[in-house]
Amino acid sequence: MTSTTTVTDALPDAVVASRGPRYRQQLQQILAFAGLVVIFAFFSIASPYFLDWANIKGILLATAVTGIMALGATFVIATGGIDLSVGTGMTLCAVMTGVFLTNLGLPLVVGVLGGIAAGALLGFVNGLNVSFLGIPPFIATLATMMVAQGLSLVISGTKPIYFSDVPGFTQIALGELVPGLPNAVLIFFAAAVVAGVLLSKSLIGRYALSIGSNEEATAISGIDVRRWKVVVYTVAGVFTGLAGVVMASRLNSAQPGLGLGYELEAIAAVVIGGTSLRGGKATILGTVIGALIMATLTNGLRIMSIPQEWQKVAVGIVILLAVYTDILRRGKDA
Amino acid sequence: MSTDPSPPARAGTPPGAPDGTAHPLLRVEGISKAFPGVMALDDVRLDLRHGEVLALVGENGAGKSTLMKLLSGIYQPDAGTMELEGAPLEVRSPRQANERGVAIIHQEFHLMPDLSVAQNIFAGREPRRAGFIDDRALVRRATELFRRLEIPLDPRQPVSQLSVAGQQMVEIAKALSFDAKVLIMDEPTAALNDVEVRTLFRLIRGFVTPGTGVIYISHRMDEIKDISDRITVLRDGRYIDTLATPGTAVKDVIARMVGREIRTDVRPAPAPEGRPVVLSVRGLSTRKLLKDVTFDLHEGEILGFAGLMGAGRTEVARALVGADRSTGHVEVRGRAVTVRNPADAVRHGIGYLSEDRKRYGLLLDQDVTANVMLSSLGRETRAGFVRDGDSRRVATEMVRRLAIKTPTVRQRTKNLSGGNQQKVVLAKWLVRDCDVLIVDEPTRGIDVGAKEEIYDLLRALADQGKSIVMISSELPEVLRLSERIVVMCEGRVTGVLDNDDATQHNIMELATQFGGAEHLLATTGDAR
Numbered sequence: 001m002t003s004t005t006t007v008t009d010a011l012p013d014a015v016v017a018s019r020g021p022r023y024r025q026q027l028q029q030i031l032a033f034a035g036l037v038v039i040f041a042f043f044s045i046a047s048p049y050f051l052d053w054a055n056i057k058g059i060l061l062a063t064a065v066t067g068i069m070a071l072g073a074t075f076v077i078a079t080g081g082i083d084l085s086v087g088t089g090m091t092l093c094a095v096m097t098g099v100f101l102t103n104l105g106l107p108l109v110v111g112v113l114g115g116i117a118a119g120a121l122l123g124f125v126n127g128l129n130v131s132f133l134g135i136p137p138f139i140a141t142l143a144t145m146m147v148a149q150g151l152s153l154v155i156s157g158t159k160p161i162y163f164s165d166v167p168g169f170t171q172i173a174l175g176e177l178v179p180g181l182p183n184a185v186l187i188f189f190a191a192a193v194v195a196g197v198l199l200s201k202s203l204i205g206r207y208a209l210s211i212g213s214n215e216e217a218t219a220i221s222g223i224d225v226r227r228w229k230v231v232v233y234t235v236a237g238v239f240t241g242l243a244g245v246v247m248a249s250r251l252n253s254a255q256p257g258l259g260l261g262y263e264l265e266a267i268a269a270v271v272i273g274g275t276s277l278r279g280g281k282a283t284i285l286g287t288v289i290g291a292l293i294m295a296t297l298t299n300g301l302r303i304m305s306i307p308q309e310w311q312k313v314a315v316g317i318v319i320l321l322a323v324y325t326d327i328l329r330r331g332k333d334a
Numbered sequence: 335m336s337t338d339p340s341p342p343a344r345a346g347t348p349p350g351a352p353d354g355t356a357h358p359l360l361r362v363e364g365i366s367k368a369f370p371g372v373m374a375l376d377d378v379r380l381d382l383r384h385g386e387v388l389a390l391v392g393e394n395g396a397g398k399s400t401l402m403k404l405l406s407g408i409y410q411p412d413a414g415t416m417e418l419e420g421a422p423l424e425v426r427s428p429r430q431a432n433e434r435g436v437a438i439i440h441q442e443f444h445l446m447p448d449l450s451v452a453q454n455i456f457a458g459r460e461p462r463r464a465g466f467i468d469d470r471a472l473v474r475r476a477t478e479l480f481r482r483l484e485i486p487l488d489p490r491q492p493v494s495q496l497s498v499a500g501q502q503m504v505e506i507a508k509a510l511s512f513d514a515k516v517l518i519m520d521e522p523t524a525a526l527n528d529v530e531v532r533t534l535f536r537l538i539r540g541f542v543t544p545g546t547g548v549i550y551i552s553h554r555m556d557e558i559k560d561i562s563d564r565i566t567v568l569r570d571g572r573y574i575d576t577l578a579t580p581g582t583a584v585k586d587v588i589a590r591m592v593g594r595e596i597r598t599d600v601r602p603a604p605a606p607e608g609r610p611v612v613l614s615v616r617g618l619s620t621r622k623l624l625k626d627v628t629f630d631l632h633e634g635e636i637l638g639f640a641g642l643m644g645a646g647r648t649e650v651a652r653a654l655v656g657a658d659r660s661t662g663h664v665e666v667r668g669r670a671v672t673v674r675n676p677a678d679a680v681r682h683g684i685g686y687l688s689e690d691r692k693r694y695g696l697l698l699d700q701d702v703t704a705n706v707m708l709s710s711l712g713r714e715t716r717a718g719f720v721r722d723g724d725s726r727r728v729a730t731e732m733v734r735r736l737a738i739k740t741p742t743v744r745q746r747t748k749n750l751s752g753g754n755q756q757k758v759v760l761a762k763w764l765v766r767d768c769d770v771l772i773v774d775e776p777t778r779g780i781d782v783g784a785k786e787e788i789y790d791l792l793r794a795l796a797d798q799g800k801s802i803v804m805i806s807s808e809l810p811e812v813l814r815l816s817e818r819i820v821v822m823c824e825g826r827v828t829g830v831l832d833n834d835d836a837t838q839h840n841i842m843e844l845a846t847q848f849g850g851a852e853h854l855l856a857t858t859g860d861a862r
Contacts, residue, residue: 202720203712203719210700214696214698219657219677220657220688221676221708221762223709280697
């Protein structure tokens with residue numbers, strides 16, 4: 001009982017005020033950031049090649065695709081849901097971009113927007129299934145994950161689609177508007193800013209967090225929870241679409257066999273960033289840091305010539321540690 | 335007990351059992367249990383003799399369920415002793431209580447619907463052979479049990495296929511399979527029809543032997559008359575009296591349940607004539623409970639809803655705000671409205687303050703501002719973006735107006751006291767500017783001082799022209815605030831009383847009407 005008793009008016013104002021939600025969220029991000037610094041420092045010492053700018057660029061590029069997906073996934077997870085379809089969904093969007101640009105020969109902008117729209121549609125379908133059919137998010141998006149995987153193969157005829165005939169397409173991800181920094185990284189950061197504003201300042205973000213905090217109370221308060229969930233999944237789909245375009249541009253091709261497993265990396269990034277899988281608490285900055293941690297870890301282990309199978313083991317353990325620290329921290333002040 | 339309408343048949347006090355043993359079957363002495371902000375039980379005692387059925391009665395919140403949870407080991411008492419046949423009874427879990435011979439049948443069933451009857455009864459103690467569950471022995475034992483109890487159930491049937499009464503039987507069989515000495519039943523007939531009630535009573539009578547006893551918790555006076563030997567009355571967490579059932583009139587029991595005299599000086603002024611009807615409800619029904627609920631709510635009125643637990647008051651509220659499906663005709667200010675979900679209700683200016691504010695009222699992990707603004711965010715945006723400065727200003731204004739005690743509007747509502755949490759929920763609807771407020775148990779779990787504040791607040795809101803439906807299980811609260819009182823019983827409206835005509839007694843009569851008490855209550859005089 002004691003843990004749930006109300007801290008009432010008796011406490012000195014300053015004490016109560018200093019434990020506001022802001023302080024907590026900041027602590028969460030500080031911890032994640034400290035983790036990133038530690039990992040970074042470790043690899044810098046362990047490998048002479050790690051701090052090479054080309055390598056850092058590689059890490060940032062790798063962060064970009066998972067990171068953009070993770071940004072969208074953050075919204076879904078904020079509602080207490082989950083989106084397993086972002087990985088293969090991203091591939092489907094890449095394939096669709098390929099169809100629009102190479103097979104149909106549409107203009108670059110139209111093709112890119114078409115790819116993003118494909119993601120939005122996928123998210124919209126997820127939202128409908130979750131909200132109006134009442135299918136649990138895990139199952140609903142597991143199903144669309146498989147559907148997206150299958151469709152990618154069907155539409156592409158199981159062969160990669162190359163963008164060699166599309167001038168300027170690779171520039172989307174690999175061009176350097178800022179010399180030395182690939183555009184993909186800029187896109188990721190820009191998307192993060194947009195996501196951050198959406199999450200903290202727009203109705204979409206506020207309602208997503210409210211639904212995640214207490215769906216029933218949110219509904220009773222007169223918010224059309226079902227409609228807003230569809231919006232949230234659609235937003236996640238837009239980010240998936242963007243990730244697909246960036247991925248295609250980076251590889252200069254749409255690889256229909258790729259994508260499976262990316263969703264788990266994205267979810268891991270969100271969770272490492274301190275967003276609660278139970279919903280109601282989410283930060284975009286945390287997700288960005290989480291995505292950087294995931295990419296840094298994979299890159300660092302590879303550069304140290306750790307066999308790929310052991311890399312997976314290490315990443316898994318880091319996820320366990322990250323989430324366990326979060327639980328420890330919450331347990332203390334809950 | 336200050337008033338004694340008539341000297342009732344006082345139950346004999348010697349604790350000895352009829353068979354001459356020195357100790358009663360079960361004795362509870364000086365038991366107290368406090369929850370944050372509430373003294374649920376205060377120095378309560380109770381004797382259950384060998385071979386008797388003891389009825390335990392009291393209004394909602396009198397402490398019956400808490401007492402039962404202490405006996406079944408769900409809670410631990412803060413003070414006091416419990417004895418079973420003279421030996422101290424200390425139970426840490428329901429399982430332990432069972433093993434000591436105390437079996438409890440809760441109001442809500444605790445069955446696993448997809449498992450068979452036999453699997454449910456022997457869950458956790460299945461007969462085994464070589465480490466595996468021996469299904470044949472399981473069914474055999476269940477069959478033997480049913481033969482002994484004369485219960486017509488198929489042990490192999492999944493529980494989900496049984497009627498409510500059938501599930502009740504499974505619960506009873508499960509309780510009795512422990513060779514219980516003391517059987518405690520909480521509102522066992524709430525979901526049963528007359529025939530099923532008779533079957534249940536046959537089971538109870540079959541169970542009671544010189545070595546056993548039953549504590550029977552119920553609101554239904556006729557059943558209590560029928561089945562019990564003595565009646566123990568609790569009120570506001572205190573022991574009031576124990577009466578021998580034969581020779582006791584129902585009105586004497588009710589007088590003890592109601593007890594406290596309400597302050598008649600703080601009744602609302604009579605409603606002025608000719609106020610417009612704001613909310614008109616006709617024939618509101620749900621599949622499960624509500625039948626043809628009809629009432630009008632006037633502008634600036636507080637309309638009380640009284641009734642016992644399960645009478646359907648909360649269901650009316652949930653149906654009106656579209657949280658549950660219903661049929662019927664609803665008009666807001668003369669215009670027919672269709673409310674499919676709470677969003678529709680809010681659009682028509684109907685706000686609902688739930689009895690369970692933690693579940694349906696608050697975002698506990700979010701701050702005061704987020705909670706106060708939740709319903710209104712959609713209207714307060716600029717191009718889809720929230721204006722935090724304005725939100726905080728509005729929240730601060732509400733904190734001032736409702737005197738919400740919080741250090742800042744950034745405080746998480748989890749850290750506020752119950753009364754202040756309730757004010758935050760109220761503030762949410764005020765910011766949304768709802769004309770009709772449905773407040774469900776607005777002072778539940780709130781300390782006395784904060785209650786007064788909530789009363790004043792509701793009164794002030796009504797005076798400002800808000801129309802309020804107030805559901806409450808506390809009759810003094812209903813009488814104090816409501817100009818008119820709708821009384822419900824088993825999903826139906828059994829009466830609408832003007833405050834002038836309303837007394838705790840006649841409200842209780844209407845509230846227990848379908849419990850079959852009317853023939854007994856017909857003779858009850860107005861004690862006011």
